[in-house]
Amino acid sequence: MRILITGTPGVGKSTVAKIVGKELKYKVIDIGKFVENNRDLILEYDEERETNVVDIEKLKEKLKNENNVIIEGHLSHFLDGDVVIVLRLHPNELKKRLEKRGYNSKKVRENVEAEALDVCLIESVENHKNVFEIDTTGKSPKDVAEEVLEIIKTFKNGKPIEKYMPGKISWLEEFFNAL
Numbered sequence: 001m002r003i004l005i006t007g008t009p010g011v012g013k014s015t016v017a018k019i020v021g022k023e024l025k026y027k028v029i030d031i032g033k034f035v036e037n038n039r040d041l042i043l044e045y046d047e048e049r050e051t052n053v054v055d056i057e058k059l060k061e062k063l064k065n066e067n068n069v070i071i072e073g074h075l076s077h078f079l080d081g082d083v084v085i086v087l088r089l090h091p092n093e094l095k096k097r098l099e100k101r102g103y104n105s106k107k108v109r110e111n112v113e114a115e116a117l118d119v120c121l122i123e124s125v126e127n128h129k130n131v132f133e134i135d136t137t138g139k140s141p142k143d144v145a146e147e148v149l150e151i152i153k154t155f156k157n158g159k160p161i162e163k164y165m166p167g168k169i170s171w172l173e174e175f176f177n178a179l
Contacts, residue, residue, distance in 0.1 A: 038062060121133055
C-alpha cells in the first residue's frame with residue numbers, strides 16, 4: 001500500500017507520518033529530504049518563493065517502485081498512491097507555526113491563503129479518488145496519527161468514514177473576515 005500524506009507546510013505531516021510509519025512498519029519518505037538527496041529532481045530555485053521547483057514526473061518515476069510506504073510532503077498528492085490523507089490546520093494556528101519557523105511574511109501569507117482556499121485538498125481530489133481530510137487543529141500528533149490509522153484500517157475494509165470525506169473543513173469565512 002502507498003499512503004500519501006499531504007497538506008500545507010506546517011500542518012504536521014512529517015511528525016504524523018513518522019508515528020504512522022512506525023505503527024504500520026512502513027518506510028516513510030519525506031519528499032523534501034528526498035529531493036535534497038536527489039538534486040537532479042530540481043528544475044530550478046524559485047527566489048521569490050524561496051523554494052525548489054521539483055520535476056514531478058521525474059519524482060514519480062524515482063518513487064514508482066516503493067510499496068508499503070508513506071510518502072509525505074506538500075507535493076505528495078501529485079504522486080501515485082492508494083490513499084491520500086490531507087492534513088488541515090486552522091489558518092490562525094498555521095500562521096503562528098510558520099512565523100515560529102522563520103518564514104517571511106509573504107511566504108506565511110501565501111501558505112495561509114493556500115490553506116484557507118483548500119489548495120492541497122482540491123489538487124488531491126483532482127488527482128485521486130481515495131482522498132480523506134483531517135483537521136489537526138488543537139490535536140496532538142499522536143491523536144492525528146490515530147485518525148490516520150483509523151482511515152487506513154477502514155479504507156482497507158472498504159468502509160470509508162464519512163467524517164473524513166473531503167469538503168467537511170472550511171476556513172473561508174473566517175479567513176475573509178480577517179482581511
